[in-house]
Amino acid sequence: MQTRIANLARRPGLLLLLPVVVYLSAFFLIPFLWLLRVSLARNRGGTGYGEGKAFYEPGTWTLDNYLQFLTDKFFLNITLFTVELGLMVAVISTVVSYALAYQIWRAPAWLKGPLVLMVILPKFTNVIVLMFGLLVVFGSRGLLNSALINLGMIAEPVPMMFNLFSVLLGETILVMPYCVLIILAALMSIDRALLDAAGGLGATRFKAFIEVTLPLTLPAISVSMVLSFMWGAAAFAAPYLLGKPDLYTLAVEVDRQVNWRLNWAMGSAIAIILTGIIAACLFFYFRQSPAEERR
Amino acid sequence: MMRLGWRLLTALNLLTLAVLFLPLAISVLVSFSPSELIALPDRLSMRWYREFFDDWQWIEALWNTLAVAALTIVISFPIGLLAALAYMRLAHRWRSALNVAILLPLFVPPVVIGLGALVFHRSIGIWGTHVSIALAHSLWAMPLVFIVLRTTLRGVDSSLEEAAAGLGASPVRVFFEITFPLIASGVAVGVLFAFIISVNEFIMALFLANSTTKTLPVVIWPKVRYLLTPIVAAASSLVIAITLVLLVVSARLLGLRRLVDAR
Amino acid sequence: MTPRIRVTGLEKSFGAVKAIDGVSFDVAPGELIALLGPSGCGKTTTLRCIGGYDTPSAGDIEIAGRRVNDLPLHRRDIGMVFQSYALFPHKTVEDNVGFALKMKGVTRPARRQQVGEALELVGMSGFGARYPAQLSGGQRQRIALARAIIHRPAVLLLDEPLANLDRKLRETMRHEIRRVQNAVSISTILVTHDQEEALVMADRVAVMDGGRIHQLASPSDVYNRPATPFVARFIGATNFFEGRVTMIENGRATVQLERGPSIIVEASDNTVTGRNVGISIRPERIGIAMVTPPDAQNVSSVRVEAVSYLGATVVYTVTVPDGPAMQVMSALVGNEPPFKEGANVVVWWSPDRSTLIV
Numbered sequence: 077m078q079t080r081i082a083n084l085a086r087r088p089g090l091l092l093l094l095p096v097v098v099y100l101s102a103f104f105l106i107p108f109l110w111l112l113r114v115s116l117a118r119n120r121g122g123t124g125y126g127e128g129k130a131f132y133e134p135g136t137w138t139l140d141n142y143l144q145f146l147t148d149k150f151f152l153n154i155t156l157f158t159v160e161l162g163l164m165v166a167v168i169s170t171v172v173s174y175a176l177a178y179q180i181w182r183a184p185a186w187l188k189g190p191l192v193l194m195v196i197l198p199k200f201t202n203v204i205v206l207m208f209g210l211l212v213v214f215g216s217r218g219l220l221n222s223a224l225i226n227l228g229m230i231a232e233p234v235p236m237m238f239n240l241f242s243v244l245l246g247e248t249i250l251v252m253p254y255c256v257l258i259i260l261a262a263l264m265s266i267d268r269a270l271l272d273a274a275g276g277l278g279a280t281r282f283k284a285f286i287e288v289t290l291p292l293t294l295p296a297i298s299v300s301m302v303l304s305f306m307w308g309a310a311a312f313a314a315p316y317l318l319g320k321p322d323l324y325t326l327a328v329e330v331d332r333q334v335n336w337r338l339n340w341a342m343g344s345a346i347a348i349i350l351t352g353i354i355a356a357c358l359f360f361y362f363r364q365s366p367a368e369e370r371r
Numbered sequence: 372m373m374r375l376g377w378r379l380l381t382a383l384n385l386l387t388l389a390v391l392f393l394p395l396a397i398s399v400l401v402s403f404s405p406s407e408l409i410a411l412p413d414r415l416s417m418r419w420y421r422e423f424f425d426d427w428q429w430i431e432a433l434w435n436t437l438a439v440a441a442l443t444i445v446i447s448f449p450i451g452l453l454a455a456l457a458y459m460r461l462a463h464r465w466r467s468a469l470n471v472a473i474l475l476p477l478f479v480p481p482v483v484i485g486l487g488a489l490v491f492h493r494s495i496g497i498w499g500t501h502v503s504i505a506l507a508h509s510l511w512a513m514p515l516v517f518i519v520l521r522t523t524l525r526g527v528d529s530s531l532e533e534a535a536a537g538l539g540a541s542p543v544r545v546f547f548e549i550t551f552p553l554i555a556s557g558v559a560v561g562v563l564f565a566f567i568i569s570v571n572e573f574i575m576a577l578f579l580a581n582s583t584t585k586t587l588p589v590v591i592w593p594k595v596r597y598l599l600t601p602i603v604a605a606a607s608s609l610v611i612a613i614t615l616v617l618l619v620v621s622a623r624l625l626g627l628r629r630l631v632d633a634r
Numbered sequence: 635m636t637p638r639i640r641v642t643g644l645e646k647s648f649g650a651v652k653a654i655d656g657v658s659f660d661v662a663p664g665e666l667i668a669l670l671g672p673s674g675c676g677k678t679t680t681l682r683c684i685g686g687y688d689t690p691s692a693g694d695i696e697i698a699g700r701r702v703n704d705l706p707l708h709r710r711d712i713g714m715v716f717q718s719y720a721l722f723p724h725k726t727v728e729d730n731v732g733f734a735l736k737m738k739g740v741t742r743p744a745r746r747q748q749v750g751e752a753l754e755l756v757g758m759s760g761f762g763a764r765y766p767a768q769l770s771g772g773q774r775q776r777i778a779l780a781r782a783i784i785h786r787p788a789v790l791l792l793d794e795p796l797a798n799l800d801r802k803l804r805e806t807m808r809h810e811i812r813r814v815q816n817a818v819s820i821s822t823i824l825v826t827h828d829q830e831e832a833l834v835m836a837d838r839v840a841v842m843d844g845g846r847i848h849q850l851a852s853p854s855d856v857y858n859r860p861a862t863p864f865v866a867r868f869i870g871a872t873n874f875f876e877g878r879v880t881m882i883e884n885g886r887a888t889v890q891l892e893r894g895p896s897i898i899v900e901a902s903d904n905t906v907t908g909r910n911v912g913i914s915i916r917p918e919r920i921g922i923a924m925v926t927p928p929d930a931q932n933v934s935s936v937r938v939e940a941v942s943y944l945g946a947t948v949v950y951t952v953t954v955p956d957g958p959a960m961q962v963m964s965a966l967v968g969n970e971p972p973f974k975e976g977a978n979v980v981v982w983w984s985p986d987r988s989t990l991i992v
């Protein structure tokens with residue numbers, strides 16, 4: 077025993093790891109396993125309110141929640157929409173972010189800092205604040221509609237909120253800053269001499285972009301797609317605040333099951349399925365991408 | 372042809388920047404509106420801030436937010452720091468395993484973390500406390516502390532630590548005399564990130580707060596959906612203000628440090 | 635006198651790489667030993683094992699008669715100057731130099747006194763309030779030295795201390811370091827790959843290659859009596875021949891070279907007839923002239939193939955007909971080298987100038 081402690085002290089790396097291992101096991105791994113367990117329990121059934129009571133029947137084992145999920149068209153539609161939303165967010169935010177990152181990269185040095193700051197500042201603020209701001213700008217009595225009416229361009233307010241457009245807009249805003257940073261980092265690491273060389277060989281800017289820049293940033297594009305898919309598929313705030321029930325996602329459904337229907341077992345099953353979808357996406361990505369991209 | 376393409380790109384990007392930035396700016400503006408209407412104010416007024424601080428519910432929420440954020444720092448900073456120190460001492464193949472384990476929570480949807488914490492924290496009897504919320508927030512804050520400190524530690528020349536040890540400093544003293552002062556800027560950034568994450572996170576808090584421990588975002592949340600008045604904007608702006616003040620303070624601290632280094 | 639440092643059978647492997655492979659040596663009190671060898675030969679690793687920065691795979695390290703293998707770094711009572719100096723950038727010169735005393739719990743006023751003395755010793759009085767970034771390379775070097783010796787450690791370790799300085803400064807600092815080391819009389823191990831540095835500074839030089847010590851001897855012995863072909867080639871320039879001993883007489887051996895003439899060298903104790911040996915002759919130990927002087931030994935008629943003018947000296951490349959080429963160096967008395975390319979001259983050397991390597 078004594079020597080084992082001495083060994084530990086000589087390998088301080090292990091001792092330093094103790095807190096993180098304990099913390100992640102106790103408050104990440106175990107809660108997740110607990111969640112898995114609850115997803116396999118029976119629903120209590122009642123909707124009686126009362127703190128201190130768990131809203132599932134402890135000690136029961138059943139696959140009902142998963143079966144119900146798989147057989148109910150309602151859940152199937154939500155799942156489909158969640159994946160769709162993830163894909164749309166992935167494509168839109170990657171494309172828009174690439175355009176922005178590209179111009180930031182080409183911008184004069186003094187402008188780069190402020191531009192990057194403008195991109196990441198929203199990430200330092202509250203999700204709800206951003207959604208609120210979008211409502212103020214794009215709502216039916218919002219600034220944009222009033223302006224358009226005042227200019228005489230439209231007679232009636234155009235409904236811009238509570239549809240697919242607003243959900244996509246909201247979620248893209250949340251995800252985009254990360255994509256811009258990822259792509260910008262890749263662009264910055266390109267050796268300028270390569271582009272000069274391409275230019276010297278007679279390539280136009282556009283050609284140089286297609287032949288050199290784009291291929292070199294492909295790994296960053298794929299990282300951006302994967303990340304924004306994962307976050308898009310986990311969307312909660314935008315569909316909830318800027319959408320309507322047929323634009324709800326699995327994450328929203330978790331909240332509705334747990335906090336409204338008081339069906340923790342079902343909520344847990346959905347949470348597990350959502351995690352599964354995202355894990356599958358990650359798994360697929362790591363299988364596809366060569367080792368050096370993963371670093 | 373080239374120039375047209377460039378101009379179109381510029382126009383698109385300006386639009387993107389506007390959409391990214393406007394919601395934020397506008398919520399701040401709206402918070403100074405004198406009227407009940409959500410609209411750009413014609414004159415500035417502190418009415419909604421006064422109402423905010425007159426309402427016990429909001430003050431309690433502000434207190435809860437700050438308490439949870441402080442606890443998040445207390446939990447995530449030491450764990451992240453020790454993990455980063457351990458990372459530097461590990462062999463390469465263990466490093467990537469540690470990386471994956473620590474960063475994993477960042478990719479788990481907050482509803483999943485929130486619900487998992489709900490069922491688990493209830494069973495161990497801490498549900499509804501500030502600590503419970505902070506423990507969940509730390510799952511996102513700790514990885515960021517870890518990344519920031521890991522990066523900073525890489526920049527520390529290990530021969531400095533060896534030199535100190537050779538001159539008779541025990542490992543603990545090496546840390547406090549040499550390592551810590553050299554990574555102070557990273558420490559400030561890490562703490563700041565932990566704070567910002569906690570102050571702004573609301574999905575986990577939604578699952579973990581009881582009626583007396585609701586944080587600001589949790590209180591704002593239903594009001595944005597059902598009761599849109601400028602007080603929501605005022606509350607949001609306060610969150611932004613807290614964040615900004617901290618950003619500026621830490622930038623100052625970092626700036627000072629850089630001055631010392633440059634001398 | 636018992637040695638200050640004793641290293642026995644030291645080995646260190648990094649995975650499959652054996653960085654040091656059985657190194658043993660002693661350092662006497664106040665002595666300065668240089669570890670000299672080509673890049674990657676294990677000098678730094680040896681030093682780091684002694685200092686406790688690395689853990690040896692095998693072997694013992696004793697400091698002042700005590701085995702220190704299992705003693706952690708901070709209890710070993712050593713001072714080390716790193717190649718990069720490793721001055722703490724966030725501490726003033728005074729706090730850097732006083733660091734070891736602070737770790738021993740010496741109060742600030744008491745420290746100040748000793749720091750002042752140490753700074754004076756290295757000629758840096760008055761720099762106490764500066765930060766390392768405000769010093770030149772040579773000044774940092776002095777501060778690093780002061781910091782390493784202030785607590786009068788049992789051992790001073792120097793890892794390429796002069797490698798980052800320019801040539802002029804390097805020559806001054808050689809003497810400075812030696813002066814300070816003499817003043818405090820600390821047993822010192824110096825790592826360097828610069829042979830001039832080793833020969834000038836060290837009491838004894840350990841020539842290393844491939845993780846082993848080839849020879850540990852005084853600078854003049856290492857130069858004049860290389861123990862192995864590697865040492866002969868590594869230290870200075872040399873002419874190296876291989877041949878077979880045909881006769882031993884009066885302490886002199888006759889060696890028939892593989893190609894060319896036979897030559898007479900001083901025999902060592904273990905020279906035996908019929909043995910294959912190597913012979914090393916320094917270019918500057920060879921005489922060159924138009925005609926053979928009286929009493930000259932090992933005379934060969936040669937042809938000058940090339941002339942390299944080096945300012946103070948000149949190096950001729952000459953060939954023996956049907957024999958090997960060799961380098962001959964001679965001091966220049968006149969402005970121009972006396973022999974031109976293609977000249978036929980004679981070279982000679984006395985048997986005690988060459989070294990027989992078995």
Ligand SMILES: Nc1ncnc2c1ncn2[C@@H]1O[C@H](COP(=O)(O)OP(=O)(O)OP(=O)(O)O)[C@@H](O)[C@H]1O
Binds near residue numbers: 648678
């Ligand atoms: N931490 C390490 N991990 C793996 N191999 C190492 C390590 N340190 C040294 N080595 C190897 O051990 C051998 C000896 O290295 P060492 O640093 O002692 O050489 P050196 O004589 O100091 O060379 P130089 O003059 O270039 O500083 C080298 O082959 C080196 O690659």
Ligand SMILES: [Mg+2]
Binds near residue numbers: 677678679
């Ligand atoms: Mg070395």
